[in-house]
Amino acid sequence: MFAGLSAQSPDKIIGLMQAFRADPRTDKVDLGVGVYRAPDGTTPVMRAVKRAEQRLWEEEATKSYTALEGDAGFHAALSGLLLGPPPEDRLAYAATPGGTGAVRQALELLARANASLCVWLPGPTWPNHPAIIDHLGLKRREYRYYDPATQCVDFDAMMADLARIGPDDVVLLHGCCHNPTGADLTLPQWQEITAHLGQTGALPLIDIAYLGFGDGPEADAQGLSHIVATLPEALICMSCSKNFGLYRERTGLLMALSPNLATRDIVQGNLSNLNRQNFAFPPDHGARLVTMVLNDPALRRDWLAELTEMRNRMQSLRGALAEVLRAESRSDRFGFLTAQRGMFSLLGASTPQVAALRETHGIYMIGDSRINIAGLPENDLPRLARAFLDAGL
Numbered sequence: 001m002f003a004g005l006s007a008q009s010p011d012k013i014i015g016l017m018q019a020f021r022a023d024p025r026t027d028k029v030d031l032g033v034g035v036y037r038a039p040d041g042t043t044p045v046m047r048a049v050k051r052a053e054q055r056l057w058e059e060e061a062t063k064s065y066t067a068l069e070g071d072a073g074f075h076a077a078l079s080g081l082l083l084g085p086p087p088e089d090r091l092a093y094a095a096t097p098g099g100t101g102a103v104r105q106a107l108e109l110l111a112r113a114n115a116s117l118c119v120w121l122p123g124p125t126w127p128n129h130p131a132i133i134d135h136l137g138l139k140r141r142e143y144r145y146y147d148p149a150t151q152c153v154d155f156d157a158m159m160a161d162l163a164r165i166g167p168d169d170v171v172l173l174h175g176c177c178h179n180p181t182g183a184d185l186t187l188p189q190w191q192e193i194t195a196h197l198g199q200t201g202a203l204p205l206i207d208i209a210y211l212g213f214g215d216g217p218e219a220d221a222q223g224l225s226h227i228v229a230t231l232p233e234a235l236i237c238m239s240c241s242k243n244f245g246l247y248r249e250r251t252g253l254l255m256a257l258s259p260n261l262a263t264r265d266i267v268q269g270n271l272s273n274l275n276r277q278n279f280a281f282p283p284d285h286g287a288r289l290v291t292m293v294l295n296d297p298a299l300r301r302d303w304l305a306e307l308t309e310m311r312n313r314m315q316s317l318r319g320a321l322a323e324v325l326r327a328e329s330r331s332d333r334f335g336f337l338t339a340q341r342g343m344f345s346l347l348g349a350s351t352p353q354v355a356a357l358r359e360t361h362g363i364y365m366i367g368d369s370r371i372n373i374a375g376l377p378e379n380d381l382p383r384l385a386r387a388f389l390d391a392g393l
């Protein structure tokens with residue numbers, strides 16, 4: 001039977017993570033997978049999460065099943081964080097194994113609704129987006145998003161490409177902290193896109209995995225909140241991996257906005273059924289921790305404070321790297337690093353330059369030259385900057 005299988009090429013992010021672990025050099029630098037790192041290089045459990053875990057250990061009386069769509073308290077707490085008071089009578093939910101689980105379930109829901117639809121992806125995007133779409137046999141197209149020459153969103157090109165969408169199209173948007181470019185849409189741009197989606201009847205699918213890493217949870221949700229307040233339908237995939245540091249607990253939420261209660265109920269039935277088909281009940285441990293943190297005023301305050309520390313650290317690392325690169329290169333061409341947001345930026349290196357940095361200097365980044373800002377070694381930035389310039393950047 002297994003003779004019918006073909007070999008799979010490794011996912012480029014996960015493959016790099018494995019290559020880094022296997023590299024024996026002690027001065028190697030991991031700028032690959034999107035995992036937050038403290039100054040000592042570790043990815044700690046967040047303080048409020050640790051305290052919630054202690055409390056959960058004391059108080060939890062059962063490990064029996066939750067609902068197929070996950071716990072209603074988790075839905076309310078997370079959608080409340082994202083949307084303020086959410087439009088409850090129009091939202092259906094599925095708790096999922098991480099943000100990836102939410103993306104997968106969203107696309108499966110769409111495939112059920114309309115198998116001939118086409119998903120428009122930003123160029124570039126997170127590589128698992130096209131991979132899941134291809135796996136499900138859906139059609140996809142790319143819209144222009146990032147202009148490497150200006151290191152900014154090319155909004156005119158984006159809107160020119162999206163001029164071709166219609167009611168059988170889905171437009172995937174990154175809610176904030178675009179992965180891999182760090183180049184985000186402004187609120188007026190979100191408003192223009194929303195109006196266009198409303199006119200054409202295309203559906204927005206918003207992937208938000210880095211809420212709070214850009215300008216804070218409220219500011220980061222502005223664009224998608226406008227969509228929810230304006231359009232009849234939308235899908236939102238949220239991850240708690242990064243902003244709650246719950247990576248391996250697999251904590252995510254899919255939210256589906258419907259035009260009315262009757263449609264919401266049908267969507268909810270489909271989401272519960274899709275969870276049942278794929279894994280029955282979603283993981284609950286991380287979801288319960290998030291619910292406790294968000295519902296307890298003291299834990300929530302401490303979580304927000306630590307999230308702010310993490311965001312500020314990434315922003316200051318951006319500034320510090322831009323500054324050493326400016327000094328070493330005697331040019332301002334790396335100034336874009338401070339204008340971008342979140343965990344990632346594209347350095348603009350070619351594939352051979354990325355390979356040379358890995359082979360010669362032990363500096364690991366994704367093949368498109370995406371760097372994880374949180375992985376920058378703050379005490380070793382001049383060495384890093386010289387290596388970038390040596391490689392021809």
Ligand code: LMR
Pocket residue numbers: 013014032033034035126179
């Ligand atoms: C990333 O982009 O590095 C993260 O979202 C981790 C992953 O699963 O790819």
